[in-house]
Amino acid sequence: MDSDMNGHGNTFRLSQQRSTMMARPVNNNEAYEDGLAVKVRVKTKKPSMYKVLLLNDDFTPMEFVIYVLERVFRKNREEANDIMLKVHEDGVGVAGVYTYEVAETKVDQVMTLARKNEHPLQCTMEREE
Numbered sequence: 001m002d003s004d005m006n007g008h009g010n011t012f013r014l015s016q017q018r019s020t021m022m023a024r025p026v027n028n029n030e031a032y033e034d035g036l037a038v039k040v041r042v043k044t045k046k047p048s049m050y051k052v053l054l055l056n057d058d059f060t061p062m063e064f065v066i067y068v069l070e071r072v073f074r075k076n077r078e079e080a081n082d083i084m085l086k087v088h089e090d091g092v093g094v095a096g097v098y099t100y101e102v103a104e105t106k107v108d109q110v111m112t113l114a115r116k117n118e119h120p121l122q123c124t125m126e127r128e129e
């Protein structure tokens with residue numbers, strides 16, 4: 001055996017010549033038994049996803065919320081308008097769904113823009129089930 005598939009279409013070459021005294025790659029792609037490399041399955045996990053939520057208030061102008069949705073969440077005018085109205089009517093709405101650090105950055109960007117413009121707009125994140 002000198003190669004194997006990892007289930008994702010990648011071929012790994014497994015060396016049978018590596019002595020037990022030589023440096024080994026530090027990953028989970030190979031296990032060693034009597035100096036022989038054996039392919040092992042690597043468990044991967046999808047990252048948790050986080051909803052970034054906008055909260056309604058009575059003072060932030062609708063146009064500012066639309067601007068935030070376009071600028072921070074890359075929505076087009078129509079999408080931004082729909083999300084803004086949803087928040088206005090229901091009290092809360094999803095601006096987008098991202099991995100943890102991206103969601104955190106978007107929340108920071110919204111809060112910074114809101115503060116700079118002296119609007120009480122609130123933005124939070126919540127893990128998606």
Ligand code: TYC
Nearest residue numbers: 054055056057060062087088
């Ligand atoms: N309710 C606000 C108004 O009537 C508009 C608004 C929408 C504010 C969404 C915040 O997240 C928000 N001007």
